[in-house]
Amino acid sequence: MRNNGSKMQQLPTHLAGLVARCDLRRGEPANRDRAVGVPGGMTTNGTYEAYVVREVGDGQFAGRLETKDITDLPAGDVLVRVRYSSLNYKDALSASGNRGVTRRYPHTPGIDAAGVIEMSDAEEFAPGDAVIVSGYDLGTKVPGGFGQYIRVPAGWVMKLTPGLTLRESMILGTAGFTAGLMIHELLEAGTEPEQGEILVTGATGGVGCFAVGILAKLGCSVVAVSGKDDAEALLKPLGAKEVVGREAFAAGKGRALLEGRWAGVVDTVGGEALATAIKSTRPGGVVTCCGNAASPELSLTVYPFILRGVTLKGIACQHYSLSTRRLILKRLANEWRLDGLDDLHKEISLADLGGAIDQILAGRLHRRAVINLDR
């Protein structure tokens, strides 16, 4: 990260915003999401709104809207006016004091951000560029997308994928990107629709519902596991062939192997569901796992691996190269694009975040929550 002596740092903060606005009007549009002027952005005195989580005593944490100063942001090459963010399970952990995700508070969560560059010290980016920033330390160690401004290293920033708007890029967010990665890994391992059914767990969640929709679009026969009573209403239109209740799915608990059914698995919940999925995967099948919404534990014998040659592929999206990220996002914008993308989200404001965080922690959030930072 570099910063000291930079153009950004030399400018008084109240002027920085004004200079950025002038630059915005001068250059060529980066794409259709390019902002002309920045509505509701940094005020002339250099302040902006953010959802800030503070420790309030006895291990309790609370979030609220606060007015922050641009000088509160850490050093970085690029100042981005955030227009949209999205709520992920990891954000909810960060917002509720999970020290495995965020060590230091007060903190502004938000691992996803889409917006427009206001100032840049990096040659590859210019004011007015529409960009996304996802992952790395954004929203975990560094103030994230739940604030109207972020300042980050240039290496974290990607130009907005052609074919996606800023809002669409946040409907997808880390959840859509992770679903794309898991499907990419299944395909790389040679999984094909003809080989048999594909299982998706935590299917109404962010990662799960994108996985269901994309796999169905690729011609796969998708079986979805969900704990929600009304899951069919969301998952059947996305293309799920069958929706199985969470408890019914875990009925084989205690047995070392179950009837081999799945050619591939996208698991987002861990625990008993992941163990059951592995035990019921067909010979040579591939199980991808990314999450622990149910549990980080995994209780198994080695039999699925040594008798059926099942592969367990862990997904850690922060370890993928920029070129793989671009490839996945390009697919999500084109051949993997879901027709009903808009129906998968609801737009909320920073002020609505507290309620949405409670819902996602309780596994009751219906549809992706996309935060409009201008609302």
Ligand SMILES: NC(=O)c1ccc[n+]([C@@H]2O[C@H](COP(=O)([O-])OP(=O)(O)OC[C@H]3O[C@@H](n4cnc5c(N)ncnc54)[C@H](OP(=O)(O)O)[C@@H]3O)[C@@H](O)[C@H]2O)c1
């Ligand atoms: N490794 C990575 O790179 C990576 C990237 C992104 C996300 N993740 C992780 O992947 C997981 C899913 O992320 P997300 O953003 O999709 O979260 P999400 O939107 O909260 O979805 C999780 C889903 O899991 C199910 N679920 C919740 N509590 C459960 C429980 N106690 N037992 C069984 N199922 C339960 C629910 O679906 P149903 O009601 O339909 O069952 C819920 O909607 C999280 O653990 C997240 O941290 C990891």
